[in-house]
Amino acid sequence: MNTYLQLLIASTASRVNKSGLPGPIPINQSPFDENLFSEDMKLKSPLDVPNPMRYLVVPSQETEIWKEYLDSKEWLERKYSIEIEGEKRAIPLSELFPLNLPTNLSEFEIIEKNAPEISPNDYLGHLKKEIGDVNYNKFKRFWPQSFDLIGELVIVKIEKEVEKFTKEISHSMISHNKRVSRVFRDLGVHGNFRVRKLELIGGSKNLGGATKVKENGVEFNVDPTKGYYSPRLATERLDTLECAIYLKTKLERKLNICDPYAGFGPALMPLIKEKGLVNYILANDLNPEVTTILEENLITNNKENVAIEIKCKDARKLIENPKNIGLFDLLLVNLPHSTIEHLPLLVGLLNNNSTAILRAWSIIDSEKIKQMEDDIKKLFDSLKYPISNIIVEPTRSYSPTQVYTKIEIWTNESS
Ligand SMILES: C[S@@+](CC[C@H](N)C(=O)[O-])C[C@H]1O[C@@H](n2cnc3c(N)ncnc32)[C@H](O)[C@@H]1O
Structure with a gap:
């Protein structure tokens, strides 16, 4: 090995890549990553590399050293692999590689050849x-x-x-x-x-x-041609699980949970899977095509043998069954365009003898958030449910004037 090469080894050995991390420089996330709901994602522009490509031909036993050297100068074209060139190796060169061969590389040959096809990255x-x-x-x-x-x-x-x-x-x-x-x-x-x-x-x-999705570690079926499903609320559903676990610890018993607008059941899936969390679930949706799939999903994931009832009716009628009045420790209301309008006929489903939680989602004019909070307080007051905590939190914009808002209400917390 010549002296230059020895010097080069010493200098490249201490180099790290530009990201400051060991190993390959991180690339951007693929637009098709698992469970990515990509509405907010911007795609990168398609891959452009010159063709034919320039390659530096080096002795095969020195390939790694020269590859590292080229990389350190940003002269290595990382999208292509090193090619066999007779007894030697051809290292692909990036567009930044100078047109005139640098003197320290003058002993080597530059060749041009068509690079193999590579798959675009989006x-x-x-x-x-x-x-x-x-x-x-x-x-x-x-x-x-x-x-x-x-x-x-x-x-x-x-x-x-x-x-x-x-x-x-x-x-x-x-x-x-x-x-x-x-x-x-x-x-x-x-x-x-x-x-x-x-x-x-x-x-x-x-x-x-019809397709199968995996959300928060639970697999279930959905069919967006038949009913509503958005993976965007996956983190909200995890928050619901967290609330439920906390409530169960506080009440020291399993919970009764009602989801009157259950869709395919994405909010219920992590709850039903949680060991020892749920006693009884009432899952309802007015769309019969949806409840068929909802039923399949609940049965498949009911490893804890929770008592389940599935209904297909207008949620506002659930209160007409005396058995449902004051039965539920956790009530979910996700009908964002009508949540507030439906609420007066839903609150009565909540248990008023011990701590209970309502989690709801609503789309509302951003100027009317305070008004909505006051209206909800008045409603609970009129129905004699003591609110111990209320959170009304805009989570993202829905239109230029409207926001998507999370509502969480805790009642009877001191009991
Ligand atoms: C926004 S989706 C929510 C679905 C599910 N909870 C989720 O998070 O994916 C609202 C659901 O309510 C159902 N729905 C609409 N009006 C209803 C009503 N009056 N009573 C019961 N369900 C209703 C729709 O069929 C739809 O599945």
Whole structure:
């Protein structure tokens, strides 16, 4: 080994990558990561590397040393691998590598060759490959920058300017993520049940909209073509679990829980799985297509043998059954556009003899939050439920004037 090489080894050995972390430099998160609900996610632009590529040809036994050296100068093209070049090795060079060979590398040869195809790192990269640079750049600002990933499904809004590329968009999404079996175009929310109108634009035609999702460690079935489901509330549902565990400890007994707008049951899944937490669950939803799946989900995940009742009626009628009055320690109300309107006929389901919790979610004009809090206090007062703690907290914006708000009320806490 020559002296220069020895010096080089000493200098590169102490180098760390630019991230300051050992090991490879972290890359950005893939847009198709498990359970990513990607509405807020911005995609990176597709991968662009020069072709043909330049390679530095070095003796094979010195490959690692020169690779590290090039990397330390940001001259290594990390997206490609080192190629065999006869007895030697060809190291791919980044665009930052000088046009004139630096003197310390003058003993080596530079070759140009077509780099092997590499897979784009997001769906836009696949799309660009599929429709060509000209079309891609022409419509650049209209390509969907975000989408929902629900189990095996992608749900995406497509602007009318790029409607003619619907097939290519869906095809690129499937090419990018092998887990995706169907792509649906989102045509907006419809009807009383606020179900999305979804048009299948790619993938298997005979599977419908059914898919399995995994949330907070629990697997269950959903079908966004039949009912509402959003993974976005997954952390809220974990908070519900935390509240429930705390309440159970306080009451020193298992809980009775009511979810009158249960959907496919995502809020109930972690509760039912928690050892020794739940005594009885009343799960209700007015949409019969949803309750069929809800029932399957509850039965499959009921390893703790919790007593379960599933109803398919207007939630405001649950109170008409005397058995339900004052029965529940935890009540969930997730009908964001009508929560406040329905509340007067739901509060009576709460147990008024010991501490009970209402967790609700509402969409409201940001200017009316204080008013809403006052109205809720008045309602509980009129129904003789003593509030010990109330939290009304905007969590994110829903529209330019409205916010999505979490409401949590604790009653009878001193008992
Ligand atoms: C926003 S979704 C919430 C679903 C579920 N809790 C979740 O977090 O994914 C509201 C659900 O309430 C149901 N629904 C609408 N009006 C209802 C009513 N009057 N009584 C009972 N359920 C109703 C809808 O079918 C829908 O599944």
